Amino acid sequence: MNQSAVKNLNIEFLLEEFLPYRLSLLSNTVSEGISVAYRKQHGLSVTEWRVVAILGRFPGLTASEVMERGAMDKVPVSRAVNKLQEKGLVDRRPHSEDRRRLPLKLTAAKGTNLFHKIVPKALAYEQELLSALSEDELAGLNRLIQKLQASAENVNRMVADH
Amino acid sequence: MNQSAVKNLNIEFLLEEFLPYRLSLLSNTVSEGISVAYRKQHGLSVTEWRVVAILGRFPGLTASEVMERGAMDKVPVSRAVNKLQEKGLVDRRPHSEDRRRLPLKLTAAKGTNLFHKIVPKALAYEQELLSALSEDELAGLNRLIQKLQASAENVNRMVADH
DNA sequence: TATTTATAGTTACATTTGTAACTAATTGCA
DNA sequence: TGCAATTAGTTACAAATGTAACTATAAATA
Numbered sequence: 001m002n003q004s005a006v007k008n009l010n011i012e013f014l015l016e017e018f019l020p021y022r023l024s025l026l027s028n029t030v031s032e033g034i035s036v037a038y039r040k041q042h043g044l045s046v047t048e049w050r051v052v053a054i055l056g057r058f059p060g061l062t063a064s065e066v067m068e069r070g071a072m073d074k075v076p077v078s079r080a081v082n083k084l085q086e087k088g089l090v091d092r093r094p095h096s097e098d099r100r101r102l103p104l105k106l107t108a109a110k111g112t113n114l115f116h117k118i119v120p121k122a123l124a125y126e127q128e129l130l131s132a133l134s135e136d137e138l139a140g141l142n143r144l145i146q147k148l149q150a151s152a153e154n155v156n157r158m159v160a161d162h
Numbered sequence: 163m164n165q166s167a168v169k170n171l172n173i174e175f176l177l178e179e180f181l182p183y184r185l186s187l188l189s190n191t192v193s194e195g196i197s198v199a200y201r202k203q204h205g206l207s208v209t210e211w212r213v214v215a216i217l218g219r220f221p222g223l224t225a226s227e228v229m230e231r232g233a234m235d236k237v238p239v240s241r242a243v244n245k246l247q248e249k250g251l252v253d254r255r256p257h258s259e260d261r262r263r264l265p266l267k268l269t270a271a272k273g274t275n276l277f278h279k280i281v282p283k284a285l286a287y288e289q290e291l292l293s294a295l296s297e298d299e300l301a302g303l304n305r306l307i308q309k310l311q312a313s314a315e316n317v318n319r320m321v322a323d324h
Numbered sequence: 325t326a327t328t329t330a331t332a333g334t335t336a337c338a339t340t341t342g343t344a345a346c347t348a349a350t351t352g353c354a
Numbered sequence: 355t356g357c358a359a360t361t362a363g364t365t366a367c368a369a370a371t372g373t374a375a376c377t378a379t380a381a382a383t384a
Contacts, residue, residue, distance in 0.1 A: 013215060013218060013219055013281045013284075013285070014219060015212060015215045015216055015219070015231070015232060016231070018215075018284065018288060019192070019288050019291065019292065020189075020192045020193060020196045020284075020287075020288065021212070021232075022307050022311075023185070023188060023189040023192055023307070024189045024192075024193060025233055025311065026185060026189070026307055026310055026311050026314065027182075027185040027186045027188070027189035028189075029311060029314040029315060029318065030181070030182045030185055030186075030310075030314045031182060031186060032318060033314055033317055033318040033321060034182045036321055045369090045370075046370095047370085047371090050177060050183070053175060053177045053180075054177055056175065057175055057176060057177070062332075062333095063332075063333065064331085064332060064333080069177070069178070070177060070183075071187055073371075073372070074332090074333075074334095075333095075334085075335090075371070075372070075373085076370080076371060076372085077333095078332095078333060078334060078335095079334090079370090079371090081333095082334090098331095098332085098379075098380070099332095099378080099379060099380085100331065100332040100333070100378070100379050100380070101331095101332065101333090101379095102332080102333080119175045122175075122180065122182075123175070125182075125317065126180060126181050126182065128313075128317045128320075129181065129310065129313050129314055129317055130181065130313075131313070132309050132310070132312070132313035132316075133306070133309060133310075133313075137302075137306060137309070140299075140302050140306065141306050141310075144295070144299060144302065144303050144306065145184050145185070145188055147294050147295060147299070148188055148192075148291065148294070148295075148303075149184075149187065149188050149191060150294070151290075151291050151292075151293070151294035151295075152188065152191040152192045152195055152291055153191060154294075155195055155287065155290045155291055156191065156194060156195040158290075159195060159198055207339090207340075208340095209340090209341090224362075224363095225362075225363065226361085226362060226363080235341075235342070236362090236363075236364095237341075237342070237343085237363095237364085237365090238340080238341060238342085239363095240362095240363060240364060240365095241340090241341090241364090243363095244364090260349075260350070260361095260362085261348085261349060261350085261362095262348070262349050262350070262361065262362040262363070263349095263361095263362065263363090264362080264363080
C-alpha cells in the first residue's frame with residue numbers, strides 16, 4: 001500500500017522540469033565553478049570580480065555607471081568598491097566637475113595585474129564549459145538567452161503594472 | 163584625448179558577453195518575477211516554495227530526500243521546513259524505524275491548499291516566459307540546458323580534482 | 325537668489341545563506 | 355557486545371545582499 005510517493009494531489013508538477021528552477025540550478029553550478037578562480041585564489045567576491053572586470057575594460061567609470069553596466073545593485077557595488085580600494089586594487093579620485101561622482105580605475109600595479117591574471121582563467125572556464133556545444137548550438141544558445149532575458153523583463157514589467 | 167574608456171589594457175573582455183554572467187542575470191531576472199507569486203502573495207521564500215513544490219509531488223520525503231531532489235543545501239532545507247511547520251503548512255512525524263528521519267507532508271488543510279494555489283501561478287509564469295519561443299526553440303533550450311548542466315558539473319569535478 | 329527636487333554614494337537594519345561544529349540515532353565491524 | 359564510523363537534522367557564527375533611511379552635492383524652478 002505504500003503509494004504515498006505517487007499520490008500527487010492531482011497536480012502534475014515536477015520541480016526539475018520547471019524552467020526557473022533549472023536556470024537557477026545551472027547558474028549556481030556555473031557560478032560555483034567559476035568562482036573558485038577568484039574567490040579562493042584571489043579573495044574576491046562575485047561582485048568584486050565583476051567590478052574589476054568592468055573597470056578593466058572601461059576605466060574611469062563611476063560606481064553608478066559600473067552598477068548600470070553590470071546590472072548590479074547600488075549597495076553591493078558601493079561595498080565592493082570600498083573593499084577593492086582597501087586592497088589597493090582600485091583607485092578613486094574626485095570628479096573635477098561633479099564632486100558627487102568618483103571615477104574609478106584599477107591601480108596600475110596591483111589592479112591591472114590582477115585583471116590580467118583573472119581574465120584568462122575566466123575565459124578558460126567559459127571555453128571549457130562551451131566545449132560541449134557545437135558551433136550551431138552555441139549560436140542557438142546565445143539567441144535563446146537573449147530572447148529569454150527580453151521575455152522575462154517583459155513579463156516582469158507586465159506583472160509590476162498589475 | 164579622452165580615450166580612457168577605450169584603453170582596455172589590451173585584453174578583450176566584456177562582462178555582458180560572458181556566459182556565467184549572462185546566465186546569472188537571466189536566472190535572477192526570472193527568479194525575481196516568479197518569486198512575486200509566492201513571496202509577496204504568500205510569504206514564502208524561494209527555498210520554502212521549492213520544499214512545498216517537492217512535497218506536493220512527493221509526500222512523505224524526509225528533509226534529506228527533499229534536499230537531494232531539489233539540489234538544495236542541507237541547512238536552508240532544515241530552516242525552510244521549520245518555518246513551514248510553524249506556518250502550519252507542513253507536518254513532520256517521526257519515522258517508525260529510524261528515529262533520525264522525519265518524513266514530511268503538506269498538511270491536508272493549509273498545505274495542500276497553498277500548493278493548489280501556487281502551482282498554477284508558477285506554471286502560468288513559465289508559460290508566459292516561454293511564449294516568446296517557438297516549439298523548436300523550446301526543444302533546443304531544453305537540450306542546451308541539459309548539456310550545459312552536465313558540462314558544468316564535469317568541469318567543476320575536474321577543477322576539484324586539481 | 326532661495327527653495328525644492330533629483331542624484332551619487334554611504335550607512336543601518338533585517339533577511340538569507342553558507343561553513344563548520346554539534347547532538348542524536350543508527351550501522352559496521354572487531 | 356562494545357566501540358568506531360555514518361547519517362539525519364539542528365545550531366552557531368560569519369559573510370553577502372536587499373530595503374530604506376541618510377548625507378552631500380548638483381540641477382531645476384520659482
